[in-house]
Structure formats: C-alpha cells, structure tokens
Amino acid sequence: MRRKRRRLIAVLAGLACLGFATALVLYAFNDNLVFFKTPTDLVTDASLKDRRVRIGGLVEDKSIAREDGGKTLRFRITDGNNTVPVTYTGVIPDLFREGQGVVAEGSMDRGTFRAATLLAKHDEKYMPPEVAEALKKSGHWQEGGPPPGTSSAKQ
C-alpha cells in the first residue's frame, strides 16, 4: 500500500513539474509560436520592417482591386486599428473575399506589403446559407466577427 502511494505521489509530482516546465517554455517562446503578426504589430514594431513576416487580419471592405489584367491583386488588410496595403500575384484561395480573415506572407516594400503567399482563414461559425441569409435580414449579423487572432489584436 505504501509503495503504491509513493508511486502515485511520484507520478503526480512528475506531471506537475513537467507541466510547469512546459508552461514556462511556451511562455518564453510566445513570440515565435504566433502564426502571424497583425497590421498594428507591423506599424509599431520597427524590427519587422525588413523581415519576411506573416501578417493576418480582415480584408478591408471595398479595398480589392485587380491589376495587370487580373493577375495582380491589390487589397488592404486591417485589424480594426491599422491597415496595411498588400499586393499579391498568384493562386487565390476559395475563401478570399471582403471581410474575410486572411494571412499573407511576404515583406514590406516601399509602404506596401508584397505577399508571396496568401492564405485564407475561416471562422468558427458553420451554418447553412439560408440561415446566414435570415440572420443578415433580421439584423443579427456581425460581419466578420472579431478580427482573427483577437488575442494579439486586443492589446
């Protein structure tokens, strides 16, 4: 009985230490674990200026324009506080549209963000088109919801 108790305590203590250590490591690497930066990060953090970064946010309404006969896409990414103009040439994901969360990877070039890849985010809401339509009609619709990655946008 005593040995079982001792093993139980050893296992629990081991797990507690491990959990604490993991929490510290994750906390320390917090900056590297985020998948993308926000437009606000890009404006406030000068070290991001010349680096290749991913920025995420919503495609600003009525900001999408096509150039070069539709090959190049020009739009703005916003997190509600700041916006960044983006250009992108390449394959566009299905979900790309105004008000949609997107993540663009690239770097700043004379005031515009030149994206090499463009990924679309989708939110956690799932519903049939009719329900979405009805919600829009009744005025209970929140366009886009909070910006993606609100945890960092909140600061």
Added chain:
Amino acid sequence: MRLSAAVLPWCAIATALTLGVGLYLALFVAPPDYQQGEAVRIMFIHVPAAWMAMFVYGNLALASAVALIWRHPLADLAGQAAAPLGAGFTLLCLVTGSLWGQPMWGTWWVWDARLTSVLVLFFLYLGYIALVNAFDEPTRGARAGAILALVGVVNIPIIKFSVDWWNTLHQPASIMRMGGPTIDASMLWPLFLMAIGFTLYFLTVLLIRIRTAIIARKLQVLRMAELEPDEDFAGARSAS
C-alpha cells in the same frame, strides 16, 4: 472475458448503425456551409477524428498511470491495444485536415501551433508503439512506454488551447467553447452522431484487440508450461 464476448457483437452493430446513419446525414442531409459550400462535409470526418485522437491519448495516459502506480496487468494491455488506434485517428485527422486546408486556406500544411501540436501527438503515438516493442523484456518496454505516454500528456492541453493562446491559421473551437457552439443545429447533430460512431468503433476494436492480447498471452504461458520439462534437454542440445 465473458462480459466482453457478450458486449462485442452489440458494439459492432451499434458502430455500423451510427456510422452508417451519421455518414448518410453528413453527406446527403446536412446543408452546405454559407462560406465553404460542400467542402464543409470534410468536417464530419475531421472533427470526430481529432476528438478521438485526443480522447484515445487520454485513455492511453490513464492506462499508463494505472500501470505505473498500481501495476495492474490489464492496464498495459489496454494501453498497447489503444495506441495504434489513436495513431490511426490522428493520421486520419491530419490527412482530412490537409485535404480540407488546400481548397479553403490555400495550403496543404502550415506550421501553426494547432497543426504542429497534432503532428507531435502523432509522433508521440508512434514513439510509444516503438518504445514498447524496443525491449526484449516486455515488462520493461511497457514501463518505458507508459512513462513516455504520461510525459506526452502535456501536449493535450496545448492542442486544445493552441487556437486560443496564439493566433493560428486554424480557426478557434466551434463546439467546446464558452457561450455555446457556433455550428448550426442542422450540422451539429450529424457531427455528434459521427462522433458517437467513432467512439463505438474505438470501443469495439479496442475490445477485440485486448481480447486477442489476453488470448495470446495465455497461449504463451501454456507453451512455456509445455516446454518446461524439456528445458534441460533443449539447453543441453544448444550447448553441444
């Protein structure tokens, strides 16, 4: 053993029924999504697989703890029976997620926190299986594997909360979240049915695997007992 023999056929039938009805509802009855269209149907496989991947790991860790602390022989067997199933669910989750990500996000794979932590879960399963089988003496392998399984348990909350702690490409939780699910009821019920089907499938196959393992062990003991009287002779022969 007798209880499991009685329960097993019912489990198998229930699995077939719920998976059959669930798949029908998911593929034909459930509506398309307002944003993703028909591609949303991948969710009905992907999400239950992801739940099972974590649920099975929880069971594996629990069985490992029981095996380490109370030295219950069945716990090791249960853990070893569950691990390949968990690895299978994780692989299914990763593959369907990749197939879903390509049309929706525009990429097969990104190294964001959620996807990476699930990949780590897959490697934990593989590591457990490899470690258990790496020792000549089964009890030592079982103990090493159990310790690995317990260490790996820190990954489970990381998977669950990765989408809340850091920004990721993967969207936040839709169902197990504060403020209720954000999936319309017409999609939620097929999803739950699929989840129940996956769980029943796991239970059925787990029972079969544990029974097989017990029978195999008994057989081994019987063979050993049979060999016992000849041992001196066999030893003498190999020495000569």
